[in-house]
Amino acid sequence: MIYFVGAGPGDPELLTVKAWRLLQQADLVVYAGSLVPQQVMGCCREDARLVDSAPLVLEDIISLMVEYHGRNQLVVRLHTGDPSIYGAIGEQMEILDKMDIPYQIVPGVSSFLAAAAAVKREYTVPGGSQTVIITRLAGRTPVPAEQELSGLARHRASLAVFLSVGMVEKVRQELLQGYEPNTPVAVVERASWPEERVCRGTLQELAQLVERAGIKRTALILVGEFLTSGGRSLLYDAGFEHGYRKEE
Structure with missing residues (x-):
């Protein structure tokens, strides 16, 4: 086999x-x-x-x-x-x-999951984003026109950008067409490796963060309000009744 x-x-x-x-x-x-x-x-x-x-x-x-x-x-x-x-x-x-x-x-554990663990956040936030987009910037491997970053950014979902840190300025420019400049970002280099690094900031300063850290490859770019905000889940709320628990 x-x-x-x-x-x-x-x-x-x-x-x-x-x-x-x-x-x-x-x-x-x-x-x-x-x-x-x-x-x-x-x-x-x-x-x-x-x-x-x-x-x-x-x-x-x-x-x-x-x-x-x-x-x-x-x-x-x-x-x-x-x-x-x-x-x-x-x-x-x-x-x-x-x-x-x-x-x-x-199947294996994807690096976008290890990156969420590194920043200690949930991609899906109660009362916030319920959608996670996994994507990449077009390079030598093309991306369909309807899936370009500039279009995906308009959803303002939780975003994990693979294979694109080497073109970070272009990433920033395209994402600014949908996200606000002060949208939180995190760049996670070598998630879960001993040399893992996390750089945090805003979308406006994304390129500067990457250049200052000297990150060239093997890094994920995370974008979205999930990085700084979150609400309380209804699942464990005393007033939320479901098949295994009655409302208090």
């Missing part, structure tokens, strides 16, 4: 039990060396073959996985965070489907 496994955001203790077990059993682990910390790779078997995918193209990766699968050995394709978010697993699965090779997907 070939497994596409979510490595989580970086902290090896945030691996799922299933992910950890598969790393312990795998004969081949193909991983992104620049994104998966060595502490996570330390969970692998000592005699497993570990291959950094950074210098490889799609065909190389498929060929390697198919080779080990043909030997009846367990293969893990390790993706950071959760494989379903910017994981590029679709193209790999499509080829495996055509080759009639079985695979499974093991």
